[in-house]
Amino acid sequence: MPRAKRRTPQLREHVLRVAVEMLAEDGVAGFTTRKLAHKAETSTPAVYELFGDKAGLVREVFFHGFRLLRSYLDRLEESDDPRADLIRLTEIYRTFIRDNPVLSELMFSRPVADFDPGPSDLEAGSSVREFIIERVRRWTDVNSRTGPAADETDFAHALVALTQGLAAAETSGRLGTSEASVDRRWSLAVQAMLDGLGRTTRHPAVD
DSSP: OOOOOOOOHHHHHHHHHHHHHHHHHHTTTTOOHHHHHHHTTSOHHHHHHHHSSHHHHHHHHHHHHHHHHHHHHTTOOOOSOHHHHHHHHHHHHHHHHHHOHHHHHHHHTOOOTTOOOOHHHHGGGHHHHHHHHHHHHHHHHHHGGGSOOOOHHHHHHHHHHHHHHHHHHHHTTOSOSSHHHHHHHHHHHHHHHHHHHHHHHHSOOOO
């Protein structure tokens, strides 16, 4: 009699949930398929049957991370002040990284040797990218009324890079020793970038 399939949607979701919890608790170094199977109360062959291999499992965690990030960003209610909305967006992004430091490391630094995302994997972040670019576009449209339209994609990349860099410095304790000092430096950096990008929008450089 053929062996019954272990793969079910319910087990898949359960194993994925445990994988995310395990990363948060044990970090990347402690993440093994055998340990995951034990914590999920299933077998290693069942995990392989569900995800193919460790790389397949990490890929699903990667996708899950971007879905979760988008759910955080969906908390942003659009106002009539595009600049304030961008500041709020960086605050929400910061909260996501603070709440999910190991998952964020997997998403943005990709420290797991078994997983090297290809183009289709990187598309997992497309919803997040489009969300941020649209919010940047609202702000650049306002600023560009006195000058040429700005490249919102360039600005979005710069803003996200700043946000991720500040979050990395914060989580490693390099941004300050008190909450007040960390918050102050976040505000200083984000405000300075928006001020600088606003000047670039209104007064573009001449080649």
